[in-house]
Amino acid sequence: MTIAKEAVLVTGRAPRRLLAAHVDAIAVTSPTQLFGLTPNGTHAAAGFREVNFEALCRAVNTMAWWLNKHLGKSNNETIAYLGCNDIRYIVLMLACHKTNYTLFLPSTRLANDAYNHVLHATQTTRLLFSQEKKQLVSRLTGLSKAIPSLEIPSVAELFSDRDHTGHLHYDWTPSFEEMENRVAFAIHSSGTTGMPKPVYLTHGFLGTMDYGAFIPRPEGRSLSFFNDLASTDPDSKDLVLSVTPYFHLMGLVSFFESIFHNLPFVASPDQPLSVNFLIDILHHTRPTVTILPPSILEDMSESDEALACFSKLKFICYGGAPLAPEVGAKLNQYTQLRTPIGSTEMGVISSLVPQHHDDWGYFEWNPAYRVEMQDIGDELYELVIPRVENSRLMHGVFHTYPDLKEYRSKDLYVRHPHNPNLWRYHGRFDDVIVLSNGEKLNPISAEKVIEGHPSVHRALVIGQRRFQTCLLIEPSSDLATDAIDEPSFIATIWPLVQAANQILPEYGQIMKHMILLASPTKPFQLTPKGTTQRHAVNLAYTREIDAIYAAQDEQQVEVKLPAATDYESLRNYLQSIISSLTGRSQDLKDSDDLYTLGLDSMRVIQLSKTLGSSVKARNGELDIKRLNVQELYAHPTLGKLTYLLQEVLQEKTASIPVMSRAEKIAELVHKYTDDLPVRILGARDLPERSTVIVTGSTGSLGTYLLYGLLCDAQVAKVYCLNRTEDAVDRQSAGFAQKGLDTALLADKSRVEFLHTSFGERHFGLNEAVYRRLLDSVDMVIHNAWKVNFNHPVSTFEDPHIQSVREFINFSLESRYNTHIAFVSSISTVSAWKPSSAGESSVPEVPMETVDSTLEQGYGESKYIGERICVEASRRSKVPTSVLRVGQIAGPDSQLGLWNPHEWLPTIVKTSISMRQVPGELGSFVVDWVAVDTLAKITIEILHHRRLEAARSASEHAVFHLTNPFQAPWADLIPAIQKRYPVEVVSFVDWINALGSVQDSSSDDLVDKPALKLLDFYRAIAGGSHQGPILSVERSKEVSPTMASLGPVSLSQMSNWLNQWGF
Template sequence: MVSFFDSPLHPPPPPGGAFKAPGRLLVTQVDAVAERSPTRRFGLIPNGTEVENGFREVTFQDLSRAVDAMAWWIVEALGMPTTKEETIAYLGNNDVRYIVFILACHKLGYTTACTHLLFSQEKSQIASRIKALSGKMRTHEVPSVTDTFGHRSGTKRFDFARTYDEMVNKIAFMIHSSGTTGMPKPVPLTHGFLGTMDYGPSMPRPAGRSSSFFNDLASDDPSPTDLVLSSTPYFHLMGLVSFFESIFHNIPFVASPEKLLSVGFLIDLIRHTKPTATILPPSILEDMSHSEEGLACLGSMKFVCYGGAPLAPEVGDRLSRYTELRSPIGSSEMGIISSMVPEGEGNWGYFEWTPAYHVDMQPIGDGLYELVLPRVEHSLVIHGIFHTFPQLKEYRSKDLYTRHPSNPRLWRYHGRLDDVIVLSNGEKLSPVSLEKIVEGHPSVHRALLVGQRRFQTCLLIEPVIDDPTSDATDERTEEEFVESIWPVVQAANETVPQYGQVVKTMIRLSSREKPFKLTAKGTTQRHAVNQDYAGEIEEIYAAQDRRMSVALPSALTREGVSAYLQGIISTLTGKSDIRPSDDLYGLGLDSLQAIQLSKTLKSSVSAYSSQCPVERLQVQNIYAHPTVDALTDLLLGVLDQSAVQTAPVTRAERIAQLISKYTGDLHAPPAGAQVAPPPARSTVILTGSTGSLGTYILEELLRNPRVAKVYCFNRSADAASRQRAGFEEKGLSTWLLDDPGQVEFWQVEFGARQFGLPDERYGELLGRVDLIIHNAWKVNFNHPVSSFEDPHLRGVRGFVDLSTRSRHRAHLAFVSSVSTIGAWQPTDAGVTAVPEEPMASVATALAQGYGESKFVGERICVEAWARAGVASSILRVGQIAGPDSPRGVWNPHEWIPALVKSSKASGKVPSDLGGYPVDWVSVDSLARIITELLLNPRCNRSTYPAVFHLVNPSRTSWASLVPAIQARYPVQPVPLTEWLADLQAIPDPSDQEVEAKPALKLLGFFRALADNDAAVLSADISVDRAKEGSPTMAALGPVSCAQMSNWLAQWDF
């Protein structure tokens, strides 16, 4: 979609409730104006290729006579059309003959496209080549511009008496799409389509609001003075619109001489013609922004429209200080989408849809929305797309947007659904925001992010070349160039997820022999450039692989091995300031990078010696050594070069040290300390509200009459907009988020003093909050417990401190996990079900960092009650399933969806899970259970900490759900051990195999299932207290095939 035209909203219908098309045809409107106001200005056209040649005024009388003359000339050259759909193609210079030719064809009944080829003299060589390739095509050279407009009163009128109703569904002309995402294609546009453009200024808008296009320049003045500078090609709709606006809405244009746009040329053109407004490609505006004269010229206009692509934020901020920026949007197929100039300083890069245009912004996940146009009763009056595709009931544009963080009516363009890069691990990202920020650097002409089905992204840069005769292609110059733009790339990296960020070694410059191919709009043809640079892209990734195949240092000293590891990890993460003691996962090393690190180390050690136990370098052991220091110990041990061995710290000692670290200084409140009684309605802090469970908990809280207000604590600055997106994606009521008196979103630092909040805000919490629901936690079963210390364990202690100081001695509800009881064993006293009570020993927790971190969190709560009187509840959550509602989706990266996707790819599905019971709870039910427990006075709590087990009391088996999978996919049930063996038979899976079979990333977990190591989870888990406190919990039935079918449909693998 072209970022060029107007955009949409929702309206009260016009008086009488009817939207009525103006019912005018272009050609009849030209003749009508020529008859009524013959000297009215149509536009200014250049006298030559230079601004100094001057401009000639074309009146409507001139245009009407030129159209009649062209019509007679076509009749003489070709005759009248012999079929209803006979077509003519026009190949010409970028001048006013385009509209003359189109209008003449309208009078004759020809469609403009391709069995006859008419061309201007300047295009004769190209026309000859086309004729040679097409055996039956007839070609004719059209009159020059001078001859076209040289006709006076003696021109014979070419009568045309058809009406709009007769012509509404007939093709007016065919035009090329831009070709941004592939080959340009012809798009037939009807007279009804043009009628929707005619309706533009009549679109109902809120009082005082301006269109994002030129509609507010429309005038009934017989001598209009506002000129719009047209600099875009007329073979594209963006260029032709200047003609249509003049004919329909009395907004005359200035046609640019046919010359490549440059800053100097545009400055001369604007100074000479003094337009009121213009529309320019972002690339030209970026060039103008670096020139003081250019900025002054842009500032001389009332407003400047830009289109075809987003504008780099830095450039837009600079330009908006000189003139009003407008960003209309549309496409060849859609025409103008109606939008308004957004209100508020700094919002120039957002769209605000005109309400009457009925845009439906549909969430697709990850905070992104697709622009969708539903067909409504009056769509044929306002929506061009339903003339282009009359069979559609709705049009999905594939254009993606993000919502403004605080104004829900504003939308920022994010990219095309076609643009989205899917990495080899299935993670997705849109490249547009990163590319536009990089293109804002004055040395960068174009930027293209690459990475489709790759392990990581790379960045191709087309530099600005001031001197085409210079040679700047040697390696040193390229390295210097990359170094010079690296700060901008780092800033751009902040706009994409960590897994999509570009490292310095993955940036390359384009070849001047292969400039990036552009569309007519001036945007990069992504697909074409990827094809042109396919060889270079392969070499970029091959070079990265070679860099990762680093030989071990010659001296296997501790210092040498540490530096070696720092170099590899720096290459993987793009971070150069890694200290030996830094937690690598806290720095952002992700699971794919850990796999790559494991591969690199195993390859290097194997090359060093075939006798070394490389199996000790499996990825699970990499996770267990989360710092360079720890990895150095591991690698030296594998190489049998380790230094003096020290007695290892036991697991129990390590966990006890952590608990002591965060509870050792707790003490009882002062004697006689006053605690205010519980309020009638609770004020709640909720952490992790934008996550899956957090979103449903928030909705339950906001609907509950016992809740006065919710403070949502999140680490991100855009939590409010992400929350709204989450509500919409899951089909929840967004109006619940509209009242700041009921819900506020605060950006916090969980590991910082007072959560990084100023004293005033923190004091507000101390005076009001009586319930804290701590739900935010990193879910990663590979990371060691030390990786959860900052900010997670620090955050628990932070909430303990808040509670001890708060007026109501706020109740702390800690959302824990059944992984803290995953290794529980029956006691000698005959207790066979895991009791709902605190656990004293880490031996009950699964031997993984996640479960251990939750155990430490629980113990902090226990010690806080025992030492400081902090009331707390521990909510041990089991497997959270997807929602029961059709909207929303179970996180596709979890182990159950990974199993299903891998089964689809292999054609086999496990018939069992090694004794693992299905005691899942759907996420929306779980949220209701949690709020019932925490807000139920009967459940408030004679003893603390109150422990609740939130697993389904009605267990079922995995085998009972397999038929639902078989009903959707052709899979054969096999024992888990056989299914797992097939995966393990892939020793070094490719990126493509990991994408198709994501269970390959969780082999350790599935081995535990197959070996029955996780069978401890099949022990009975007591849920009596949870059932007593929650009616929803008490009524839960077993997971059904119907639920499984719903989740399968949501994943849609």
């Protein structure tokens, strides 16, 4: 941890003032003091009007009396306002303060669904609007349409000089202490992921902004924000131009700073920003300071006239996003650049102007503000604000979140190479891209480098859960995008992309053929700060992104098969192919697992084709069947793959001794159970309420498990152990997407997220945290597991099989002999055969041999996990439960989604494209359980098992979580036919029609995703019989929800179709 330690040289005093009361006071003591300049029209040439505090005070009183007349007496109701970007925002806000209304200021740029969401979340009772937004309000639908709406007076009416009763003073004289914890107004988050979230800001929060100009600072140093110019002179000559919308905190700040610190503002006409538009405003108003988003600064840096205007400014503030280095270096020659930073929840962090001119892109925190920079590894630091004695004077975030002990911003920084007090912004945890192999990268700095090219407006690196990155470019608006020669354009910017690649880790670097251009009809969506809405743009370009990755899948690898067939030659040949497929250029070790390094299922198919065609071209008589996909999965390392290729080329049988499947499995079981201690335990006491660890909480089932546990009065606290650092954000987004109450995640006394490394000792947690878990946790639901039906069992050992043993170790050390619930799979018993004539279904008992398990790595790994649990219960009296889960369907709720990439949704989407739907599903039966229902069943079973095992009644138990009733697939087809023109054909005919697609294009793979799973569908279509029936009697005995299940219904299928929206 790094803490600013420079001695504070000045002592500040908090004024503790209220906005509306302070306006009234200034109107009496300095009525002609300038509040700001407001435009007379839609263009700067129409001139600007000076508004003094006497006029502001009158307008606020007029609006307050208007609210009383039209809305009546308030009882803290929330009213929303959609308005033209003008002075009425502050007038209405101050009037609401006086009349006891809570004002909510949503963006005027939201989609209708977002309006419905935030207006519902804020319990808005009235929607006010300005005349300019009348059409916007008329287009609202749903909940937003149902809220009564009312147009407010115009600017001319509010600031009329005519004498009428509306100008009567509206008294409002509470103390700061009375109002400190009352809401002053509400806005919402930027909405970079999911739906926007309302944020309530109090009068105490505004008090911290007031204190910002009075906070102590080192002698001779300047604050980086424009409150550095705060003055007591009523004739102050400084003017601040801010163009940020007033539904955003940074826009409103210009009003607050004028009221609190005598820094009059310039309000721009409500027009889209452009270089010429801003040059006109600068010429007509002559401000001393501007606050501009980096995107417009980058455009203005290309204009000599704009640069000339900048040279007359004291300084420019920019924020919300980094500034391209080339642009900043250029602007820095004309005026001082300052980069304050803050957020909706925090307000503005107190920082200092760096002492060296060239350090304009760095932050130096004011020592008095007490920022902590906490080392998170990889030379990255997170900005953390600790709660200290005087936090509520200066830290707005502890008014927003009054119960927090510290605020973790999720903003990441790197330290200056020479000055330890300077920090450069590196992005957010949210910005981190996690590739399909688990490697992480932060793309922000690379994107800013690329955006430094004059032909590039925006750049977005993409790759979340993909095997490699791609780059989406939005060309500059002055280019005729429809006439762009794409290859020439990419060649032009390629040198800057190469420079950006030097910033990115090798595994995240961008290949030239993985660059695509945005369409002029789909411009990048931006936050009010001017930053790219990463999530929204990814969604808008889903089809194009899928297509470029599909095209990459089809790309031919041109590496010549060597003439020599010795081990080293073939090894180098394979390494070249694999490096080309995965984008990795580093050397591979013979023992490296290729499937954890980015060789996903599509890459394996391509590798199989490449090897097969190369070998066949060499000698058509050779057996290339041994180079099929399944054989490649069975040889997961470079060394094993080399031996396989060598055997095919030399027409040899396997030269490596091969253990039988049963021997491999037995060896792994032995490895993780051999040293289990023998213990004898009796009944044990448990806490009244359970404390639970859940793994994989951000997945589909995990999300509903977490929600169910947090809603359960029998659960005291849940610890979520996840492998990703962004689990909190992903969890929140998952709750929102599924319509679950995200407020449950804010209660730190009920839920805590821990970043873990499964398989490592103590899960990679520090000793104090691990001890805390040992002392409190009495139940673990181990739900995290890789789902891949192609990978061999060896690829599941680290960390998945290791993690089961690590949880057993946890239980052995724990205070309450923690119960381990292992979420397994019916694949562990899908090959079961009755041992006697009397057996008709798979019993809910442990399987003593692997014979009942499907011959696939996934099922085998789950079987090994089951055996570890069984042995831990038998030898060490660790209470364990195995939950064999069948096909998990989508939720029964309207919100949420059955993953559209799974086998059944893939069949449905492909059927729509082919206009044919299979009439049966081969060996598959419809015994599915909705995911939200499954979570409820799981929790009911584990409540029962927790008490049962504590009484030593049964240390180990097995439960089958499949639907007791099987529904015919044909009964669900009408739901599809009701929506789409599809005819019913046999599964074999459907597969044959799909297989007839030759040389599938990128569009084919998008429209017919079943092409990627064709071999899988052929296998289930060719199944001679359906899988065994599973007994569920034990599950039904202990779970009322399980006992009441019925077969999958037509209405459920219709709901899933609604969710997919194919």
